Each structure stands twice: as structure tokens, then as C-alpha cells.
Amino acid sequence: xxxxxxxxxxxxxxxxxxxxxxxxxxxxxxxxxxxxxxxxxxxxxxxxxxxxxxxxxxxxxxxxxxxxxxxxxxxxxxxxxxxxxxxxxxxxxxxxxxxxxxxxxxxxxxxxxxxxxxxxxxxxxxxxxxxxxxxxxxxxxxxxxxxxxxxxxxxxxxxxxxxxxxxxxxxxxxxxxxxxxxxxxxxxxxxxxxxxxxxxxxxxxxxxxxxxxxxxxxxxxxxxxxxxxxxxxxxxxxxxxxxxxxxxxxxxxxxxxxxxxxxxxxxxxxxxxxxxxxxxxxxxxxxxxxxxxxxxxxxxxxxxxxxxxxxxxxxxxx
Amino acid sequence: xxxxxxxxxxxxxxxxxxxxxxxxxxxxxxxxxxxxxxxxxxxxxxxxxxxxxxxxxxxxxxxxxxxxxxxxxxxxxxxxxxxxxxxxxxxxxxxxxxxxxxxxxxxxxxxxxxxxxxxxxxxxxxxxxxxxxxxxxxxxxxxxxxxxxxxxxxxxxxxxxxxxxxxxxxxxxxxxxxxxxxxxxxxxxxxxxxxxxxxxxxxxxxxxxxxxxxxxxxxxxxxxxxxxxxxxxxxxxxxxxxxxxxxxxxxxxxxxxxxxxxxxxxxxxxxxxxxxxxxxxxxxxxxxxxxxxxxxxxxxx
Numbered sequence: 059x060x061x062x063x064x065x066x067x068x069x070x071x072x073x074x075x076x077x078x079x080x081x082x083x084x085x086x087x088x089x090x091x092x093x094x095x096x097x098x099x100x101x102x103x104x105x106x107x108x109x110x111x112x113x114x115x116x117x118x119x120x121x122x123x124x125x126x127x128x129x130x131x132x133x134x135x136x137x138x139x140x141x142x143x144x145x146x147x148x149x150x151x152x153x154x155x156x157x158x159x160x161x162x163x164x165x166x167x168x169x170x171x172x173x174x175x176x177x178x179x180x181x182x183x184x185x186x187x188x189x190x191x192x193x194x195x196x197x198x199x200x201x202x203x204x205x206x207x208x209x210x211x212x213x214x215x216x217x218x219x220x221x222x223x224x225x226x227x228x229x230x231x232x233x234x235x236x237x238x239x240x241x242x243x244x245x246x247x248x249x250x251x252x253x254x255x256x257x258x259x260x261x262x263x264x265x266x267x268x269x270x271x272x273x274x275x276x277x278x279x280x281x282x283x284x285x286x287x288x289x290x291x292x293x294x295x296x297x298x299x300x301x302x303x304x305x306x307x308x309x310x311x312x313x314x315x316x317x318x319x320x321x322x323x324x325x326x327x328x329x330x331x332x333x334x335x336x337x338x339x340x341x342x343x344x345x346x347x348x349x350x351x352x353x354x355x356x357x358x359x360x361x362x363x364x365x366x367x368x369x370x371x372x373x374x375x376x
Numbered sequence: 377x378x379x380x381x382x383x384x385x386x387x388x389x390x391x392x393x394x395x396x397x398x399x400x401x402x403x404x405x406x407x408x409x410x411x412x413x414x415x416x417x418x419x420x421x422x423x424x425x426x427x428x429x430x431x432x433x434x435x436x437x438x439x440x441x442x443x444x445x446x447x448x449x450x451x452x453x454x455x456x457x458x459x460x461x462x463x464x465x466x467x468x469x470x471x472x473x474x475x476x477x478x479x480x481x482x483x484x485x486x487x488x489x490x491x492x493x494x495x496x497x498x499x500x501x502x503x504x505x506x507x508x509x510x511x512x513x514x515x516x517x518x519x520x521x522x523x524x525x526x527x528x529x530x531x532x533x534x535x536x537x538x539x540x541x542x543x544x545x546x547x548x549x550x551x552x553x554x555x556x557x558x559x560x561x562x563x564x565x566x567x568x569x570x571x572x573x574x575x576x577x578x579x580x581x582x583x584x585x586x587x588x589x590x591x592x593x594x595x596x597x598x599x600x601x602x603x604x605x606x607x608x609x610x611x612x613x614x615x616x617x618x619x620x621x622x623x624x625x626x627x628x629x630x631x632x633x634x635x636x637x638x639x640x641x642x643x644x645x646x647x648x649x650x651x652x653x654x655x656x657x658x659x660x661x662x663x664x665x666x667x668x669x670x671x672x673x674x675x676x677x
Contacts, residue, residue, distance in 0.1 A: 198658065210633075210650060
């Protein structure tokens with residue numbers, strides 16, 4: 059499985075990830091530090107007091123030196139301290155938020171892949187019937203309707219109408235409780251987030267299933283008298299999965315990006331919410347930290363997706 | 377197995393003799409037969425018309441606070457109701473189309489220019505230039521587009537132009553990759569060799585010979601850039617990184633409507649911009665699909 063070539067490939071990709079993280083974090087670092095204003099604006103400190111404060115957090119140094127200090131900290135896993143909530147270390151904060159976002163993203167990924175593949179397979183085996191038209195129609199709606207619209211409609215339907223109709227017996231509990239929420243609270247955000255990307259997966263699954271079920275080995279399997287269910291799941295879907303993996307990368311990035319919006323709507327204390335808040339609060343150390351984590355996350359998910367290819371399609375070797 | 381060839385009648389839509397049609401006219405014919413794409417095109421034309429009309433006339437002044445009672449539900453005088461500041465929702469919805477269309481079209485144009493030039497140059501010259509451009513593409517793929525757009529937008533300051541710049545800066549990679557692939561395959565064809573042996577300069581070959589032949593898939597891709605840009609812009613404005621407040625835009629209107637939806641007293645403020653946005657994106661996607669089926673028959677759905 060892990061041949062020498064694969065290990066070299068993984069090594070190369072890791073180098074590219076490190077390089078990307080350095081370029082991205084420097085870019086964001088330069089951007090946020092050239093902005094007017096800082097986190098101390100609301101403190102109304104001026105003159106000497108401000109100088110002392112800036113010196114205390116190393117903000118009076120030239121930007122390349124500040125960046126070098128940031129990189130030195132990064133190697134030790136230290137992303138510095140928050141400037142808004144004075145001296146709060148960023149690394150534990152960001153890691154906790156990452157775990158919340160990962161939970162939401164993972165749930166959304168399950169929704170996306172589950173819905174997408176089910177719809178795609180059903181549409182393909184019922185090609186040109188009303189089932190096909192309905193499911194492909196849902197798919198197009200899926201990737202045309204912004205996730206915040208789905209989320210708002212979900213809140214409207216499950217949070218209010220259903221609540222009114224059932225006199226409070228059935229409802230979506232809207233305010234997110236605690237750090238991780240409950241399964242009921244997770245359901246709507248995960249569906250709103252996953253529905254958008256599931257449209258593309260439906261499309262590709264349908265197209266590739268249609269191609270696969272015309273092939274000779276499927277006819278052979280039919281001639282052998284295999285049960286249709288087994289033919290579809292074990293023989294056809296197995297090979298139809300190969301093109302699907304090619305859009306897994308964009309799917310994962312779509313979910314990570316979409317989570318920024320969804321977390322802000324539902325008030326989920328994840329990375330995306332922190333990102334937007336830190337910008338509005340001029341808490342630039344946190345902004346840089348969150349961005350760095352995002353760059354690492356995307357690099358690693360892309361690498362994972364590429365390695366999943368080799369499992370699903372053994373012909374691919376690196 | 378005997379294959380039944382389609383008769384000329386089926387090809388030429390009525391005429392018995394297989395009339396000669398250019399690729400372009402054939403494409404237009406196929407597009408016109410696609411009802412979904414045609415409906416989408418008509419909707420988009422109506423939207424463009426509304427957008428132009430809203431430049432000169434709206435039922436009420438879109439930014440006039442208190443032109444009707446706050447949270448007024450849809451009524452005869454205000455067909456779509458009023459928002460939290462008592463502004464007429466219909467007028468704001470009409471004006472909001474300007475931002476969406478401007479962002480969509482301008483971004484598609486910028487992405488088209490940057491992506492095609494960068495991609496064709498990388499694909500034609502290969503070697504160091506290609507390696508450098510491909511590395512840049514890979515790095516840009518490694519960052520979440522929405523977040524970079526937010527960072528750029530914060531740096532540049534709040535304005536419509538800056539939204540367009542921020543979205544273009546994160547959206548050119550797909551176009552560049554497509555153009556690069558096209559250039560890589562077209563540069564090996566005989567007519568390029570002929571042009572080169574005829575003494576044509578690199579610029580002439582890339583933009584005079586390769587570009588016209590690569591244009592089909594590129595234009596189809598460009599029509600998908602428009603909805604993607606509108607969507608990203610809506611996300612940005614929804615998060616509060618939008619055009620400065622009094623100006624109406626659909627993402628911002630949806631975001632203003634969210635509290636009154638969550639409060640449970642007026643869902644309409646959010647509903648209208650959400651519907652307008654969704655239908656517009658749907659129309660662009662349907663039209664793009666139709667365009668691809670009509671003009672790029674090699675590509676499968």
C-alpha cells in the first residue's frame with residue numbers, strides 16, 4: 059500500500075502545504091498589520107500609554123520582525139495571545155473552535171455524500187422517469203440556492219411554523235447551547251451546509267452510474283442472475299465512485315467556506331464565527347491564527363482526498 | 377449491430393436536403409430547443425430590464441426611511457411589505473439587482489481576461505513560466521476563497537469595486553487551468569506548427585491562433601463564473617462585508633431580515649431577497665447548462 063513512491067509523494071505534498079501556510083500567513087499578516095486602527099482603539103489610550111501597550115505586545119517592531127516572531131511561535135504550536143481579550147492564549151481557543159467546526163463539517167460531509175450518492179444512484183437507475191427528473195431538479199436547486207437561504211428557511215419551517223402547528227411539541231431548538239450543542243441542534247446547520255455541495259455529487263454520481271451500468275461486466279453480472287441490488291451496490295457503484303472522488307476536494311473546501319456563514323447564522327462557536335468576530339474586533343492575532351489553521355486544514359484535506367483516490371481506484375499510484 | 381443513421385430531416389429541422397449550418401447557428405438552434413435554458417434566458421432579460429429601470433425609477437425611494445410603517449406586511453401600497461426601518465421592500469429589491477448583476481458580470485469579465493491570458497501563456501510556453509504559474513494556482517487553491525475575499529475586502533475598504541476585485545482575485549484559477557489545458561492540447565496541432573513555420577510570433581500564435589480555437593469551453597466556463605461570483609458576493613454581504621449600508625443589495629437585505637425571522641414576527645424581509653437570489657442563480661446555472669450542451673457537445677453533463 060504505502061510504496062516508496064507514495065511516501066515521496068506525501069513528502070512533496072507536505073512541503074507544498076508548509077510553503078502555502080507560510081505564504082498565506084505572511085499575506086494575511088501583512089494585510090492585517092497595514093490596516094488602520096488596532097485592538098486598543100476602544101481603550102482610548104494615547105501617547106506614552108499606547109506606546110507601552112504596543113511595546114508590551116511587540117507591535118512596535120517592524121512587520122518582518124513581528125512575522126519572524128510569529129513563525130518562531132508557530133513552530134512551537136504557539137499562535138500568540140489575543141489582543142481583545144487581553145493575554146488569552148490563542149492556540150487552545152482556536153483548537154477548541156476547530157473541534158466544533160470539525161464536528162459540524164463532518165456531519166455536513168456525511169449529509170452531502172449520503173444525499174448526493176443516494177440521489178445520484180436512484181436517478182441513474184430510474185433514468186428518464188419522474189424520479190430522475192425530481193432528483194436532478196433537487197440537485198440543481200441544491201447548488202443554486204445559497205446555504206444561508208436554506209438555513210433561514212429551515213429556521214422558519216422547523217423553528218417557527220412547526221412549533222406553532224404542533225403547539226411546541228415539535229420544534230427546532232434554535233439557540234446553540236454549550237460548546238458542542240446537541241444532536242438536534244446540529245441537524246439543521248449540518249443539512250443546510252451539506253445540501254449545497256450534495257447537488258454536484260448527485261450530478262456526477264448520476265452521470266458516472268449511467269456510464270458504468272452500460273458496460274459489459276454489468277451485463278455479465280445480470281446474466282449470472284445476480285440480484286439487482288448487489289449488482290448496483292457492489293459492482294456498479296464501486297466503479298462509479300472513481301469520478302466522484304475527483305470532486306471531493308472542492309466539496310470539502312465548499313463545506314469549510316460555507317461553515318463560516320452557517321456558524322454565524324446559528325451562533326455556533328466555531329472557527330468561522332471567530333474569524334468574522336476577530337476582524338470586527340480588530341483582534342488581528344486571532345485573525346492570523348484562524349487563517350493559518352484554515353490553510354493547514356485545507357492542505358491536509360486535499361492531501362487526504364488524493365490518498366483516498368488510491369484506495370478507491372487502485373490503478374492510481376503516486 | 378446495425379446502426380440507424382439519423383436522416384437529414386432530423387438534422388436540419390424540416391428541410392429535406394441536409395442544409396449546411398455553421399457551428400454557431402447549429403448551437404443557437406440547439407439552445408433554442410432547450411426550453412429550460414430559454415426560460416432562464418427570458419428571466420435574465422427581464423431581470424436586466426428591471427435593473428435598468430431601477431436606475432431611473434422605483435415605486436418609492438429605496439433608501440427613504442419611514443416611507444411606510446416598519447415591519448408592514450405585504451399590502452396593496454407596498455406589494456412586498458416594508459423592512460425594519462420602514463423602507464419599501466420592492467424598491468430595495470429592484471435596486472439590489474444592480475449590485476448582483478454588476479458583481480456577476482464584472483467579475484466574469486476580469487476572470488476571463490486574467491484566467492485566459494495566464495492560462496494560455498502557461499500552456500503555450502510551458503517550462504519555467506508554466507511551473508511558476510501552476511505553483512501560484514496550487515497555492516491559491518490552498519486557501520479558502522471566501523476568507524481571502526474577506527481579508528482583501530477589509531484591506532481595500534468597503535465599496536462595490538473592492539468586492540469585485542476581491543472575488544476576481546480568488547476566482548481566476550479554474551479559468552486559468554482550463555485555458556492552460558486547452559493551450560497544451562491545441563499547441564500540438566498541425567495548424568499551429570504551420571503558423572510557427574510561417575514565422576508567426578509567439579503573441580500572434582497564442583492570441584491569434586490558439587485563443588479563437590479554445591474559446592468555446594472558455595465562454596461556457598465564464599457563464600458559470602457569473603453565478604459563482606454573485607453567490608460569493610451574497611455571502612460577503614450577508615456576513616457584513618458588503619457595499620456600505622444604505623445601498624440595497626440582496627445579501628445584505630437577507631442579513632438585515634434574519635433577526636426579524638428569528639424573532640418570529642416578519643419572515644418577508646428575508647424571504648424576498650432570498651427568493652430573488654435563488655431564482656437568479658438558478659437561471660444562470662440553467663442557462664450555462666444549456667449553453668454548454670449546445671456549444672460544447674464533447675463535454676458530458
